[in-house]
Amino acid sequence: MGEKIADQYSVTGGDFSRAGYASSQIKKSLKKLGVDMAIIKRTVVATYEGEVNIVAHAWSGKIVFAVDDEKIRIVLEDEGPGIEDIEQAMEEGFSTATSEIREMGFGAGMGLPNMKKNADHLHVESEVGKGTRVEITMHLN
Amino acid sequence: MQVKDIIRILDARILCGGERLDYTIELAFASDLMSDVLTLSNDNVLLITGLANMQTIRTAEMSDINCIIFARNKKASAEMIELARESDIILMECRYSLYKTCGLLYAEGVKPIF
Numbered sequence: 300m301g302e303k304i305a306d307q308y309s310v311t312g313g314d315f316s317r318a319g320y321a322s323s324q325i326k327k328s329l330k331k332l333g334v335d336m337a338i339i340k341r342t343v344v345a346t347y348e349g350e351v352n353i354v355a356h357a358w359s360g361k362i363v364f365a366v367d368d369e370k371i372r373i374v375l376e377d378e379g380p381g382i383e384d385i386e387q388a389m390e391e392g393f394s395t396a397t398s399e400i401r402e403m404g405f406g407a408g409m410g411l412p413n414m415k416k417n418a419d420h421l422h423v424e425s426e427v428g429k430g431t432r433v434e435i436t437m438h439l440n
Numbered sequence: 441m442q443v444k445d446i447i448r449i450l451d452a453r454i455l456c457g458g459e460r461l462d463y464t465i466e467l468a469f470a471s472d473l474m475s476d477v478l479t480l481s482n483d484n485v486l487l488i489t490g491l492a493n494m495q496t497i498r499t500a501e502m503s504d505i506n507c508i509i510f511a512r513n514k515k516a517s518a519e520m521i522e523l524a525r526e527s528d529i530i531l532m533e534c535r536y537s538l539y540k541t542c543g544l545l546y547a548e549g550v551k552p553i554f
């Protein structure tokens with residue numbers, strides 16, 4: 300591969316019609332690089348879950364996407380309410396989603412556990428009242 | 441089962457992907473909850489859903505789902521059809537309930553994921 304990419308996308312809280320735009324662009328970039336389809340799927344599912352979380356739970360955010368020979372790294376950083384208890388948020392079924400979010404087809408408390416399942420490495424840190432930072436790492440070899 | 445068989449069995453309308461009537465699916469999953477759809481690891485799955493919004497199409501795009509049928513007369517917007525076309529996703533709509541849609545396809549041999 301040899302090629303290196305670094306891109307950045309902004310995400311607006313509450314804007315469900317655009318949620319997924321960044322993940323879609325990242326999918327296109329990974330396809331162009333010829334990354335294995337199974338790795339692409341796991342990467343973009345995890346990224347999309349994170350992007351929807353920013354739209355659903357935070358005020359605004361950005362997604363930074365970088366690829367080198369060894370790995371894909373995606374950092375989703377937002378300004379928002381933050382997560383009080385990360386361990387609890389990682390549990391399947393835990394959700395604070397509103398009925399509005401549920402009507403959009405989300406809010407089952409499956410996103411963070413699904414990100415953990417799909418990512419090779421997932422790191423979540425958060426400060427209440429400030430925001431959340433989620434880092435996804437995928438190994439290419 | 442091919443897309444043209446699905447159209448016949450469900451009396452469905454095709455919204456995009458009409459040039460691929462011989463596209464074949466073997467498995468189907470029915471849900472209005474995209475959170476659940478995103479946890480599937482199978483490829484080449486038909487998504488049967490009553491949720492018609494942009495996130496339905498986005499979820500399919502990320503999950504490598506190439507074929508969606510909207511049940512209970514849910515209508516896809518022009519924006520949804522456009523996005524599906526861009527992502528090579530076949531879209532159909534039918535007037536049957538989710539239960540009847542699933543029942544008819546199951547009876548004709550479309551398999552569940554689990």
Ligand SMILES: Nc1ncnc2c1ncn2[C@@H]1O[C@H](COP(=O)(O)OP(=O)(O)OP(=O)(O)O)[C@@H](O)[C@H]1O
Pocket residue numbers: 348352353355356357377379380381382388389393394395396404405406407408409410411412431475
């Ligand atoms: N970026 C974020 N900012 C603030 N809170 C968050 C963020 N991401 C997750 N959370 C909190 O963690 C909970 C669990 O998140 P998770 O993604 O697992 O489920 P969900 O978003 O509620 O539902 P689903 O992902 O199934 O649609 C959320 O309900 C929310 O309280």
Ligand SMILES: [Mg+2]
Pocket residue numbers: 348351352406409410411
């Ligand atoms: Mg979520």
